[in-house]
Amino acid sequence: MKPVPLTPYARLPRAHRDLPIITSTVDAYDRAHWLLVERPDAMPNGPYDALVVTVDDGSVHRTHLSAVTAEHPLLDALPDGGFVLANARSPKHRHRDQVQIFDALGRPSWTFTVGDGIAHLLADEAGDLWIGYFDEGVLGDRLSAPGVRRWSPSGDAVWEFKPTSGADSILDCYALNVDRRAAWAYTYTAFPLLEIRDDRPVKVRTSPVKGAHGIAAHGDRVAFFGGYGGDSGRLVVCALTESAAEPVSYSTLVRPEGGEIGRRRVVGRGPRVYVQDAPYTDWGVWDLSG
Template identity: 30%
Template sequence: MKKRRRRSTAQETALPVRHHARIAAARRGDVRVSASIGPGGEVIALWTAAADVRALTSSMTGPGGVAFPDPRAARPVTARVTVHSPAPTGVTTLHDFPLAYPAVQPLPDGRVLAVGARARRHPDGPDRNAIIYSADGAALAAETLGDGIGHVFTTGTGHVWVGYFDEGVYGNLGWDGTDGREPVGACGLARFSPDLKADWRFPSNDNPWGVIDDCYALNVDAETAWTCYYSGFPIVRVHDGALTGWHGDGTVTSALITDGSRIALYSAGRNRLTAGQLTGARMRSTGRYRVVLPNGRDLPGDALAIGRGPDLHILTSGNWYRLNLHDVP
């Protein structure tokens, strides 16, 4: 008699997201270059004409033939920033936009923060890869937030949280520390004031959970930041500069959502959501799920997952989906 296989306790249950809105360009023919979620749960996206996309996403070839993203746009372009809540609520046109691989975030008074992922350090000073624009598109200020930026989130007060990937932490593009000055992103996670001055840095060498080698996941909810980072993937909360942390189960995490006691860790690629409780000094896993579209199909390959507070936002080429922590059993 053929034995029946036992059902694995780690089996993943399909968990459908809810369709929230369509995300479309304000101008016919524009292509979306990047999109993110603002402090109020709104989508903010940067677009440009199809012919200009390559200028904002060009790369250079380094030693050994390795390709690296360009720190600056190949040429300035005209870009448009749209905000969706969920219907479109505003468009800001940015002329002569110079940043490559840009992320955008909303600021108070209708202003926009644009940040390029890379910044080269030159003998006469580093690239200024952060620009604040007015509501009518005028450049108001420019500063350097460092190289190797993986996450940028603003708060309702205009503060800016930045998470860095490994090249920003350990140095590249002139940030090699040979002159005794470490990279801006050496701490892995930093907060900047509304005028883009660093006002808090993660104490990588003075905490129980270890250094940030790569800030894989960042969630900023009001003035509190949550991160889950490589290599041990602990979960750390930053509130008023104080750290509270929990050891995780090693889940590779690209986004997280939390209400302060419950948490869910999202793993891109496999579209896996690991739910748990933050108890004592460790996260206790309570279930694993496979995030799917409302019709049960797999998420498309271009799906971008972003956590803000208890909400997981899934952005595809034209649609915005959401999943709240209350939707997770």
């Protein structure tokens, strides 16, 4: 398959590379964020301080977060300048909420619980939190059981997936894309493509791809990135019909310099798939609309 290189997108400034990178993401406004822990010995033994470094079109912003509790954090930014951190696993101490909201100054504001086994955490432009869960949460926690849910930033349950024609119960949310008020989910076991919008029932389409971990969507096209085994770099562009995503082209997504993409983080935002691999200091992007 033809190799298609990622385009370099955002880089963690060299001045911050001496701190351990805990996680990283790209938000609804296409800003890249890195969560760095300032004292590695404080994690996960108790609340710790962390630093969010934000790169926005070349400019760099820093936000110090205090009293972080997540042992396995996922990060995203909120429209008011604050941040949300969620622990991927429910805390061992059940009295502790797993989601923390921080204001624009990095101060913890409130907490709530959304269920165990968080695979994906993506905030939309309104600040709602879209969460996709993996199997251990789906099978072991009533809050996670729907597989995909939307929560308000204050912790209210806004929407949850319910089995529908063409899409049975979700065992694992493999990929999630959130763009404005729309979301796309790609789920195990049958790997349907779910189009989720406020004003209509969930649209279910069959997909030709198994095991992908990234989605890009634009107009009447969708792309799947990744797969099992030797297909980890596969990029499949499909045309959307009423009931299916039908393959148009196959290629292989590679690093900007042409090397194979290793263990990676993937974030889907509308037509873009953002990809980051070790040492997790750089984000690359592939754009379906381009």
